[in-house]
Amino acid sequence: MKTTLNKIRIHGPCADGWTKLLAHLSKTQADDEPLDLLTVLDSNGLDDTLWCFRAVDGHDREIRLFGVWCAREVQHLMTDQRSIDALDVSERFAKGHASIKELDAAGAAARAASRAAAGNAARDAAGVAARAAAGDAARDAAGVAGKVKQEEHLREILKECGK
Numbered sequence: 001m002k003t004t005l006n007k008i009r010i011h012g013p014c015a016d017g018w019t020k021l022l023a024h025l026s027k028t029q030a031d032d033e034p035l036d037l038l039t040v041l042d043s044n045g046l047d048d049t050l051w052c053f054r055a056v057d058g059h060d061r062e063i064r065l066f067g068v069w070c071a072r073e074v075q076h077l078m079t080d081q082r083s084i085d086a087l088d089v090s091e092r093f094a095k096g097h098a099s100i101k102e103l104d105a106a107g108a109a110a111r112a113a114s115r116a117a118a119g120n121a122a123r124d125a126a127g128v129a130a131r132a133a134a135g136d137a138a139r140d141a142a143g144v145a146g147k148v149k150q151e152e153h154l155r156e157i158l159k160e161c162g163k
Helices: 004-012 015-025 039-046 048-055 062-071 081-092 100-123 127-159
Strands: none
Touching: 004 015, 004 048, 015 039, 015 048, 039 048, 039 127, 048 127, 062 081, 062 127, 081 100
């Protein structure tokens, strides 16, 4: 998967990430030279690389399937079937087996599930706050492990796209 510095610049990257990427490339300004997202990943890490998806032409299928893969990693935490159904439809859409109408309907249902969960979370906030401190360290460790796994999977996808 490739982009260019000019395409990235159009989307307004954060100053720190932009400066870091330019320094890694030994450049002082944007240009139209093809830039492999593996280079961005090596230079700036996962978050900036994911942000750069907006500056990639094509590869919608791969990008959508990566998003579905990430969501599947936490699917066991999903308690509303509408969210799981939205993942299924999104995956089918990426593979050409669902329409945009189906995708929009599944997205609307997932947003409704999210709103319902937010309402429940607000109602249960006091109990959650009492348990939050105990869970912070575990969540942080799981988050780091999850990011490592995401980066490894993204690296595989980017290498495959570069062939």
